[in-house]
Each structure stands twice: as C-alpha cells, then as structure tokens.
Amino acid sequence: MSKMVIDGFAPAKINLSLHVTGQRADGYHLLDSLVVFADVGDRLRVRPAPDARLTVTGPMAVGVPGGPDNLVLRAAALMGITAEISLDKHLPAAAGIGGGSSDAAACLRALSELRGQPVPNDVLALGADVPVCLLARAARMRGIGEDVVPVAGLPTLDAVLVNPGVPVSTPAIFHRLTQRENPAMPAQMPEWPDAAALIDWLRAQRNDLQDAAITLEPVVADVLHAISATQHCALARMSGSGATCFGLYPDTATATRAAQALVAAHPGWWVQATRLS
Ligand SMILES: C[C@](O)(CO)[C@H](O)COP(=O)(O)OP(=O)(O)OC[C@H]1O[C@@H](n2ccc(N)nc2=O)[C@H](O)[C@@H]1O
Numbered sequence: 001m002s003k004m005v006i007d008g009f010a011p012a013k014i015n016l017s018l019h020v021t022g023q024r025a026d027g028y029h030l031l032d033s034l035v036v037f038a039d040v041g042d043r044l045r046v047r048p049a050p051d052a053r054l055t056v057t058g059p060m061a062v063g064v065p066g067g068p069d070n071l072v073l074r075a076a077a078l079m080g081i082t083a084e085i086s087l088d089k090h091l092p093a094a095a096g097i098g099g100g101s102s103d104a105a106a107c108l109r110a111l112s113e114l115r116g117q118p119v120p121n122d123v124l125a126l127g128a129d130v131p132v133c134l135l136a137r138a139a140r141m142r143g144i145g146e147d148v149v150p151v152a153g154l155p156t157l158d159a160v161l162v163n164p165g166v167p168v169s170t171p172a173i174f175h176r177l178t179q180r181e182n183p184a185m186p187a188q189m190p191e192w193p194d195a196a197a198l199i200d201w202l203r204a205q206r207n208d209l210q211d212a213a214i215t216l217e218p219v220v221a222d223v224l225h226a227i228s229a230t231q232h233c234a235l236a237r238m239s240g241s242g243a244t245c246f247g248l249y250p251d252t253a254t255a256t257r258a259a260q261a262l263v264a265a266h267p268g269w270w271v272q273a274t275r276l277s
C-alpha cells in the first residue's frame, strides 16, 4: 500500500562562497556559489487531503506566513496537490540560510514520493534556492540558481551558525550592490584532501553580498567579529544575503566550545553548532 504521510527534513542551506558574476536583463543576478547543507533544519509532515491546511509550530514560527503565501503550500499548489502540512520551524526566516526554499524543496520531495509524481521542472518560480535545496547536498550553483551540479568528495566541515535576529530582505541586498561583475570561482573545482585544505581554499573565495549586508545591517559586522574572536576559528563569513554568518573550526569539540562562548556572550542571538556537508 502506498504511504499516506511523510515526515521530511529541510536542512539549512549555507553558501560557503557566493560570487556575483553579472546581472541579466530581467534584473536577476548571475551567481557562482559553493553550497552545503547543515544537520540543523526545519521538519515537516505532509499528508494529501481534500483541503489545503498548514500548521506552523516550533521555536522560529513567529512571523512565518500561515496561509497560501507559505512556500510549502505554494510548492504543493505547483504540484497540483492539496495537502495538510505541519511545519516545525527551527531556522530563522529571512536569514540567508534558505529556510523557506528548503521547506518548499522538502515538501516537493515528500509529495513526489507520496503520489509517485515527478517534481515539476519550473521550481525556480518558488525561489532561486529551491533547485539546490531539492538536491540537499554539496553543490556548485550557477546561473540565477537553476544550474546545480553536485560536488563529490567535499570534506565535512565543523561549523557554528549565528543569526542576530534581524531579518534581511534578499532583494534589498541585491539592490544595494555597487559592483555586479566579479570574478567567478575557478572553472575547475580542486579536490580537497581534508577539511583544512577546503578551508584554506575558501579563504580565497568571497561572499559578494557581505559588504552590502553590513551597510544595511551593521550588526552583521558584529556577528563576524564575534565569530572570528572565538578560539580556533579558521574562517568567518556570511551566508546568502544574511544576516546569518558561519564560523569554521578544525573539529567538533572546538565548534561546540565556540558555540557555547557565543551563546554566553550574546544570549539573544540564534547560535547552532553543526556539521556541513
Ligand atoms: C542569495 C541566495 O540566497 C544565494 O543562495 C539566493 O540567490 C536567493 O534565493 P531566494 O531567497 O530563493 O531568492 P528569490 O526569492 O528567488 O529572489 C528574491 C529576490 O532576490 C533577487 N535575486 C535572487 C536571486 C538571484 N540570482 N538574483 C537576484 O537578483 C531578486 O531581486 C529576487 O526578486
């Protein structure tokens, strides 16, 4: 008998690099990004039903739309399926870690499995991050987000994610860019023997949205300074259009201690130790 209900996981998306390489005539920006996924995320339960219904719960539910604007209901509508969905929000919204896109992707995966129906090709209409979130593993993302190629053999990274609780509008950040044509990542991705080699390579890459985000929300600079100041931090950078930033560490123990220090110093910030792969 086919399944009636599926529990899905929507991991946080992290842009380890985010190069803005140009702008299309329609205003969308061309990107070149190395994307990975965390072991923290939202959870959802999906069940096809005669009427669409959404319940949003969890520590990050406040402010997340509970109606048809929610990306999980938009994802179900795109598949032509009505469903009852429970969404347990653990990721901050408008935070540069693709919460809504990852929820939409998890919903598409669940409905596709429940109904034996393929995921439609036009998922980009739900959000530029939805194609990479459908894959939900390490990938190079280009174009405006539609060109997604898996990256094999990427070493797992120990990290801390930090969000200061300030929502950031993605269009506002792109709008503030002063330089829209920047170098891409190298055409050929290297092979990294271990996490230390990957971190060394990442130091030469960038997030081209970071300065614009700091101008709009100066607290992003405070977050980056706070992460950089933790013991053994090897790299601190912003993800997506912010305000979430990540720190990379040599191992799980140093990442865990850094997260504890950040929580103690900034009790109002969202802080998560995690592994990225
Ligand atoms: C910045 C990233 O998070 C990097 O992963 C994504 O490109 C943004 O993904 P997203 O939040 O799913 O973005 P969307 O909801 O599709 O787009 C929001 C707005 O961001 C701008 N936008 C987005 C993606 C892109 N390649 N170029 C853009 O200029 C557009 O103004 C767009 O209207």
Ligand SMILES: Nc1ncnc2c1ncn2[C@@H]1O[C@H](COP(=O)(O)OP(=O)(O)OP(=O)(O)O)[C@@H](O)[C@H]1O
Pocket: 063, 064, 065, 069, 070, 071, 072, 092, 093, 094, 095, 096, 097, 098, 099, 100, 101, 103, 104, 127, 129, 168, 170, 240, 241, 242
């Ligand atoms: N399931 C959802 N979770 C969070 N926000 C949602 C959801 N559905 C719709 N939204 C709306 O989308 C807006 C952007 O939230 P989202 O978490 O997707 O942004 P983001 O983290 O900046 O994403 P990205 O990294 O893709 O730019 C929110 O302000 C909210 O109004």
